[in-house]
Amino acid sequence: MKIARYLRNVLTAASILVAGIGNAEDNLAVIERNLAEQYSSIRSVEVQFRVIAMAPAEGPLSQENLDRAVRWEWLIDGAKKLIRSDPQRIADGQSYLEWYSFDGVKAYEASCYQADGSKLETIRIRSAINRSYFHRAVPSAMLGLHVGNCDSNTLDWLSRRTAETVQDLGIERIRDRDCRKVQFDNVPVGGKFLTRAIVWFDSTVDWLPCKLQWGPRRLAERPPEAASSKQPMVLTLAPGETIGRIEVTEYFRVEDPLLGRERWFPKRAQVAMGNVATVFQIDKVVLNQSIEGTRFIPTPVPGTQVDDQTSGQPTLVLHGGEEGLVQRQNMLRSAELIHLKNTGNPGLKPEKGLTPPVSLAPDARPRKWAWWWPVLGSLVVLSAAVSFRKWQRSRP
Numbered sequence: 001m002k003i004a005r006y007l008r009n010v011l012t013a014a015s016i017l018v019a020g021i022g023n024a025e026d027n028l029a030v031i032e033r034n035l036a037e038q039y040s041s042i043r044s045v046e047v048q049f050r051v052i053a054m055a056p057a058e059g060p061l062s063q064e065n066l067d068r069a070v071r072w073e074w075l076i077d078g079a080k081k082l083i084r085s086d087p088q089r090i091a092d093g094q095s096y097l098e099w100y101s102f103d104g105v106k107a108y109e110a111s112c113y114q115a116d117g118s119k120l121e122t123i124r125i126r127s128a129i130n131r132s133y134f135h136r137a138v139p140s141a142m143l144g145l146h147v148g149n150c151d152s153n154t155l156d157w158l159s160r161r162t163a164e165t166v167q168d169l170g171i172e173r174i175r176d177r178d179c180r181k182v183q184f185d186n187v188p189v190g191g192k193f194l195t196r197a198i199v200w201f202d203s204t205v206d207w208l209p210c211k212l213q214w215g216p217r218r219l220a221e222r223p224p225e226a227a228s229s230k231q232p233m234v235l236t237l238a239p240g241e242t243i244g245r246i247e248v249t250e251y252f253r254v255e256d257p258l259l260g261r262e263r264w265f266p267k268r269a270q271v272a273m274g275n276v277a278t279v280f281q282i283d284k285v286v287l288n289q290s291i292e293g294t295r296f297i298p299t300p301v302p303g304t305q306v307d308d309q310t311s312g313q314p315t316l317v318l319h320g321g322e323e324g325l326v327q328r329q330n331m332l333r334s335a336e337l338i339h340l341k342n343t344g345n346p347g348l349k350p351e352k353g354l355t356p357p358v359s360l361a362p363d364a365r366p367r368k369w370a371w372w373w374p375v376l377g378s379l380v381v382l383s384a385a386v387s388f389r390k391w392q393r394s395r396p
Contacts, residue, residue: 024168027180032158034207039145039155041258044077046286047139052279057272061279069281074139077291079104081129083137087117094335100133103296106310110298115334123298125308138280142248142266144209147197149242151188154199154209160186174200174211175249185217192240196220205251205264213245246271258288303327 050069055061075082082101090096095117099110107129113121131149140146144154157166165186172181179200187195197214201207216237237243250268255261265285270277300306302320305328318324 027168028158028161028166028182031180031182031201031207032155035144035155035158035201038143038206038208038263039153041256041263041288042076043258043288044291045075046284046289046291047074047282048072048284049074049139049280049282051138052281055270055277055279057270057275057277065279072136072138074137075101075291075295076140077293077296080291080293080296081133081137082296083133084110085136087112089117098132098136099298100130100136101296101298102129102133103293108296108298113331113335115331119301119331120298120304121328121331123300123304123306125306125310127310138246138269139266139282141212141246142269142280142282144199144212147187147212148214148244149189150195150197150214151191154184154197154212157184157186157197158182162186169198172200174202174247177202177204177210179203179210187214189240189242194218194238194240195242208251208264208266209248211245211247215243216241244271254285254287256287263287301327303331 049072051072052061052065052069054068055065070088071086073082073084080101080103082099084099084101085097087095087097094114095112096114097110097112097117099108101108107126109124109126109130110120111122113119134140134146134149137146141148146153161184165184167183169181169183171178173179179202181198181200184197184199186193187197189195194217195214196217197212199209200211202210219235235243246269248266248269250266251264252267253262254265256263265282265287267282269280300319302324303326304319304324306315306317306319308315308317318328320327
């Protein structure tokens with residue numbers, strides 16, 4: 001094992017040397033080979049991570065930051081995928097969770113009761129996974145596997161490169177690491193190539209991306225006088241455009257039984273705007289171990305409404321029969337009482353119950369979305385826009 005690890009270190013050092021002295025195509029080929037090995041050897045992955053909003057961009061996290069953290073789980077097993085949050089209490093004492101998954105055949109979305117986050121109120125079954133999966137599965141973005149709304153990943157951009165669409169911009173120091181900066185103009189979004197991505201690849205962690213930013217090509221291609229304008233920039237995305245950024249600030253080594261050795265994996269990333277950041281902290285990674293197929297399918301309880309739209313005729317089923325109806329009535333009544341208590345409006349009254357047995361109208365998801373997603377979205381857009389504008393002004 002020690003000999004094998006020594007040989008691998010020698011080969012890695014050699015590849016770094018080649019990347020440092022070779023031409024641009026040599027450099028990109030080295031990154032492509034390493035990234036292809038990284039991605040193809042992930043057959044399954046189980047990640048537990050936390051999302052910490054309104055954290056300091058530099059320095060340690062406070063106990064208040066940690067107390068506000070939301071726990072998430074990300075699973076991949078072949079074509080199967082899942083991203084879900086733990087139940088959390090949000091505004092007005094309501095419970096909230098998110099669930100997006102695909103079991104290889106069907107896709108699922110789930111929401112919980114406002115009054116009890118441990119019980120699923122609705123399960124929706126679709127033919128394709130909700131696009132929200134790609135935004136919530138942040139560890140996938142940290143690896144460069146899914147980047148915002150882009151149709152493909154960083155390896156695909158590399159493998160489809162041409163001299164006109166991909167440029168090696170040389171070495172740039174990110175924090176304490178020398179990374180190779182690569183510009184991509186072959187980034188498909190909705191089948192169109194209107195987005196430019198810049199990725200910094202780190203040779204010390206097997207060429208994984210340590211920083212990614214992407215935005216409309218038209219912003220980077222504006223004339224210098226427009227780029228240096230002091231006028232406020234109003235950003236409206238057109239079809240085929242997307243914007244965002246993420247920086248991986250820490251890595252750790254994870255045992256991989258498939259490769260028979262440890263490998264690098266992102267541990268912490270952030271989206272920062274000034275002194276404030278949303279931090280993504282990975283706590284546990286299990287690579288290439290078997291995952292039970294049932295973990296990709298949400299489990300109904302008595303009272304859960306299952307909305308199946310995978311066949312020609314959508315079906316709506318209440319789980320648990322008469323017992324389920326009683327449970328659902330009680331839970332929805334509790335949610336109305338919570339709302340009545342928090343609003344203080346004496347004119348509001350709880351619903352009397354559900355007729356027919358399956359409720360078509362009530363939606364027990366929170367009336368207020370989890371607050372940190374809009375914050376994160378704003379940080380991503382503002383941070384990416386500022387970064388692109390600074391980059392434009394620095395161009396000769």
